[in-house]
Amino acid sequence: MKTLFNELTEANIGKVLENEPLAKHTTIKIGGPADIYIEPNSTDSLCKAIEIIKDKNVKWTVIGRGSNLLVADKGIEGVVIKLGAGMDDFDLNGEILTVGGGCSVIRLATIISKKGLSGLEFASGIPGSIGGAVYMNAGAHGSDMSNIVVKARILFNDGTIQWLSNEELDFSYRTSILQEKRPGICIEAVLQLKTGEKEDIVAVMQKNKDYRRDTQPWNYPCAGSIFRNPLPNYAGQLVEAAGLKGYQLGGAKISEMHGNFIVNAGGATAQDVLDLIAFVKKTILEKYDIRMETEVEIIGRN
Template identity: 65%
Template sequence: MQSLLQKLKDSNIGIVKENEPLANHTTMKIGGPADIFIEPSTIEGLQTAMEMIVEHKVKWTAIGRGSNLLVSDDGIEGVVIKLGKGVNDIDMDGGNLRVGGGYPLVALATQISRKGYSGLEFASGIPGSVGGAVYMNAGAHGSDISNILTAAHILFPNGQMEWLTNDEMAFSYRTSVLQKKRPGIVIEAVFSLIAGDKDKISAEMQKNKDYRKNTQPYNDPCAGSIFRNPLPKYAGQLIESAGLKGHSLGGAQISEMHGNFIVNKGNATAADVLALIQHAKDTVFNKFDVKLETEVEIIGRK
């Protein structure tokens, strides 16, 4: 591991740190250290890093803005790759938008709406990155990434890059092929958008922002929706009906605003959150005979 760390530092690929606390890189403000943490300054730097990681046969994990993650208190083994400022180029030709995986989704949706293009209104309050959104097929307000994505540029663990079409991404509810069958990093995405009425698009964006502001606890450290909705039922409604709204374990609390959010009240650990997740699962199953599945990605040492 030390040999890899030194090679990464010597390669001038971007930020390279040892034992970096991942609580600094997740919206829930929870997470132990990464053995090695890198934030590449270019796509080429990312590819160089991956080649070194593969050569040294070290495990790796990719993150974006850390908005859908619960990281173990013991951290993550191997290398954590954060896609940020070095992988956030943007190029637009009419309704064809090509954007780097590190670009913030909210900022992208706002920028595109000001240009008078429709398709990203649903993303106006999703606090993740483009890469993370594509990876998990993020969505809200009746739409999701699968409705607008044309292709995704993926970096695979062997260091090879490949463009996957929408069909090849095998999207389903909050899922893509990258989560299980073909693990990889979304370094770029191409979206197909439609020219529309700028005022109507902006109004829709504002409505979505206001809805999230009024119903979801984004002023508190959280990771977005904790559970997938067991359609046609909704996880938040089930949890609230079970009397768990505001319920706390340690420093973690089921939000008083929305039952499908767990917030960090200041000193929560991953263990606190996991215990609260299990309590919610057990209570909902015992009361309603419904099994809740987590939407938040739980990663790191167990």
């Protein structure tokens, strides 16, 4: 691993660190170390890094801004690549927006709204990256990424890169083809927006932000929604009806504001969160005969 670290450092691809605690890179502030951690400074640097890593036959994992992510306490084996600065640029051509996978969804939605362009209002409070939003088909307030993605540039697990159309991405509720059928990460996306009245767009954005602030526990470290909604039911309502709001195991606690959020109440471990998830699943199954599925991505060493 030391040889790989030295090669990556000498390749001048961006930030390269050893044994980097991933708790520093997740919104729930939980996660053990990455053997090697990289923040590429461009798409070319990303491709160069993948070449070097593949040549050494080392496992690699890509993350975004760390929302909707639970990293195991033992960390992640091999190389962790974070798409961030250097892969967060965007280019606007009329109503067509081309954006890097590392771009903040909230930042982008705010900038675009002020230009009088509609399409990202639903995303005004989603604290992730564009790459992660495409991967998860992130959504809120009756809309999601599938409504605006034209195509996305995907880095697949074998290291190849390819553009996939909206249809090829096979979007469904909080899901895309990238999660299981064709595992990969979005490193760039082309979005179709619509021209609208700036004042109306900004007003909707603010309304959505206010709703999130008033109903979700962003004053605590958390990973966003933990469970997918088992439609026509809603995960948060089921957890609340079962009397589980405020329930705590170790440092992990079900938010008292919203039943579908688990917060790091202080010193929480990934195992605390996993134990709490298992407890919720068991309780809801016993009470309502409904199987809960996680929305949060759980990765790392067992």
